[in-house]
Amino acid sequence: MTFPGLSVFRWLAHSPLNAAMNKSVWAFAVIEMGHLVALAVLGGASLVLSLRVIGIWLKDVEATAVARSLRPVLAISLGVLILSGLLLLSSAPLKYYFNVAFRAKMLLLLLALASNLAMLLLIDRPAAVASKAALPALAALSLLLWLGVGVCGRLIGLI
Amino acid sequence: MTALLQVCAWIHDLPWATAIRESEITFPALETVHVLSLGLMVGTIAIVDLRLLGVVLRHEPVARIAAPLLPATWIGFGLMLSTGGLLFAAEATDMYANPAFRLKLLLLGLAGLNMLVFHFTSYSRRVRWGSEVSPPVGARIAAAASLTLWTGVIIMGRAIAYFHHHG
Numbered sequence: 001m002t003f004p005g006l007s008v009f010r011w012l013a014h015s016p017l018n019a020a021m022n023k024s025v026w027a028f029a030v031i032e033m034g035h036l037v038a039l040a041v042l043g044g045a046s047l048v049l050s051l052r053v054i055g056i057w058l059k060d061v062e063a064t065a066v067a068r069s070l071r072p073v074l075a076i077s078l079g080v081l082i083l084s085g086l087l088l089l090s091s092a093p094l095k096y097y098f099n100v101a102f103r104a105k106m107l108l109l110l111l112a113l114a115s116n117l118a119m120l121l122l123i124d125r126p127a128a129v130a131s132k133a134a135l136p137a138l139a140a141l142s143l144l145l146w147l148g149v150g151v152c153g154r155l156i157g158l159i
Numbered sequence: 160m161t162a163l164l165q166v167c168a169w170i171h172d173l174p175w176a177t178a179i180r181e182s183e184i185t186f187p188a189l190e191t192v193h194v195l196s197l198g199l200m201v202g203t204i205a206i207v208d209l210r211l212l213g214v215v216l217r218h219e220p221v222a223r224i225a226a227p228l229l230p231a232t233w234i235g236f237g238l239m240l241s242t243g244g245l246l247f248a249a250e251a252t253d254m255y256a257n258p259a260f261r262l263k264l265l266l267l268g269l270a271g272l273n274m275l276v277f278h279f280t281s282y283s284r285r286v287r288w289g290s291e292v293s294p295p296v297g298a299r300i301a302a303a304a305s306l307t308l309w310t311g312v313i314i315m316g317r318a319i320a321y322f323h324h325h326g
Contacts, residue, residue, distance in 0.1 A: 029321050033314045036194070040313060043195070044202015048228070057227050061219050069215045070206075147195065154191040 003103050012093040021091035028091055035084040039150065042077035045070045046116065046146055053119065053139035067123040074116075101159050105152035112145035167251040179249035186249060193242040200235025201309045203228045211302035213293045221289040221298075225282075250323075259322045263315035270308035277301035 012018060021027050051057040052066045089096055096102040119138040122128070170176055179185045209215040210224045247254050254260045281298040288294050 029318070033317045036197070036317050037310050037313050039194075040197040040201040040309075041205055042202075043198020044205050047198055047202055047231075048206050051231075057231070058224065059227070060223050061216065065216065065219070069217075073206075073209065073215055146198075150195045150198075151191055154187070154194055158187050 003097065006097060009093040009097040012090050015090065017087070017090040018093065021087060028088065031084045031087050035081060035088065038077045038080035038084065039153075042074065042081060043146065043150070045073045045077065046142060049074070050119075050139035050143045053123065054136045063123055067120060071120065096156065099156055099159065101152045101155035105149055105156065108145055108148040108152060112142060112149055115142045115145055164252070164255050167255040170248050171251040173248065176245075176248040176251065179245055186246070189242045189246050193239060193246060196235050196238040196242065197313065198235075200232055200239055201313065203232045203235065204305060204309060207232075208302040208306045211294050211298050213299075217292045221294065222285055253323060254319070257319055257322050259315045259318035263312055263319065266308050266311040266315060270305060270312060273301055273304045273308060277305075 048057060049066055049070050052059075052061070052063050058066060115138055119135065119142055122135050122138065171180075179189070206215060207221075207225045207228060210217070210219070210221055216224055247260075277298065281295060281301060288298070293299070
């Protein structure tokens with residue numbers, strides 16, 4: 001399987017970021033801890049939003065209100081995850097490039113982002129016919145995709 | 160050898176604990192469930208804390224957020240405790256001496272204590288303030304302490320592996 005961006009990963013391997021990440025004994029450990037804390041927040045926020053959309057949790061609160069309120073939490077935790085992930089990646093870009101779990105994680109991440117974005121866009125149009133039918137399915141799909149991202153993330157270090 | 164270390168060594172050598180330790184699949188699988196349950200337990204706790212701090216869902220009564228999420232928090236806690244217990248058993252003797260594990264347990268105890276105190280003080284009077292955007296200072300302190308302590312628990316949980324010398 002070919003995976004895009006080899007030149008970018010190669011460039012990253014020779015970047016000052018790579019040198020900085022490898023010079024410090026603690027950089028990787030500390031950034032990984034930040035990555036995990038953000039995982040807990042993103043996991044919780046998307047769990048709450050998705051299960052509200054499906055109709056299991058917070059039934060007394062409008063789905064639009066939950067979405068509006070949790071959007072910044074999702075955005076900030078996602079930002080921290082991507083930024084810390086990029087730093088972790090830059091410590092050994094080529095190792096990750098050839099890691100099957102990393103490749104699967106990136107693919108699932110793209111799908112999870114698309115599915116979440118679609119869900120958030122449809123929540124703002126509750127009257128649309130498409131919203132009623134697609135929203136619970138998108139919410140369930142989003143959760144499954146995030147779970148896949150998390151499992152693959154853990155697998156990166158194991159294979 | 161202290162009594163506690165003796166207990167840890169006894170757990171460590173139990174047949175099922177040894178089986179987990181020696182399996183190439185069971186240990187990482189338990190670890191994965193343990194890490195991902197964070198979203199369920201700490202994630203739902205964080206949402207309630209952020210509501211108490213007036214950051215998210217500030218116009219909803221606190222109980223309307225906290226009550227439906229509590230069962231999920233407990234399910235997450237059950238998953239964390241059972242997988243964590245099995246992971247601990249598999250390496251009980253190493254965990255006894257691991258400074259990150261000790262600190263994690265301490266922070267875990269403080270997080271539990273904070274929750275207990277909040278539950279029986281401020282939260283028991285929630286009918287009086289539950290609908291306010293900004294709850295009383297006691298509730299906000301409990302929420303900030305909870306976020307800080309759980310962050311510490313996660314950080315120390317990850318740090319265990321960095322103080323762990325295999326082989």
